[in-house]
Amino acid sequence: MAKETSKQKLANLIQSYQQVVKCAQSLYDDTDFKDWAVNLSLKAQDDIKEVKKKLKDKFSIDYDTDTAKSKVIKEGSSVEVLVDHMDGMKGSTAIIKSYSLPANLSDITMKDGMKMNNHKWLTNDEVKLK
Secondary structure: OOOOOHHHHHHHHHHHHHHHHHHHHOOOOOOOOHHHHHHHHHHHHHHHHHHHHHHHHHHOOOOOOHHHHHOOOOOOOEEEEOOOOOOOOOOOEEEEEEEEOOEEEEEEEOOOOOEEEEEEEEEHHHEEEO
């Protein structure tokens, strides 16, 4: 039986491959690297499909649906903050805006109601899904 923590690791792997695709595509305008970058991007896209299939087969999570946000930490997930980088931060709610391992860009609503947009950074270990 697959470990429960493995589902987040699979989601992290998908997000890492997505970053590889973006970085490789940024090299398309350099003729010295274009062919290599295209191949790298295509391989990463195939790897994303493979990992998404594994996540669906083992945990019944379709990564591309809105419901996945409540099962793994990804863009759009609502999380509870477990750390106090600032007074009142612990126990607050954050919405993951941008996911880039190892940390997330988040909009946080503090326990006292104060809002912080684009807070950098919270790691997966510093938050939990709500």
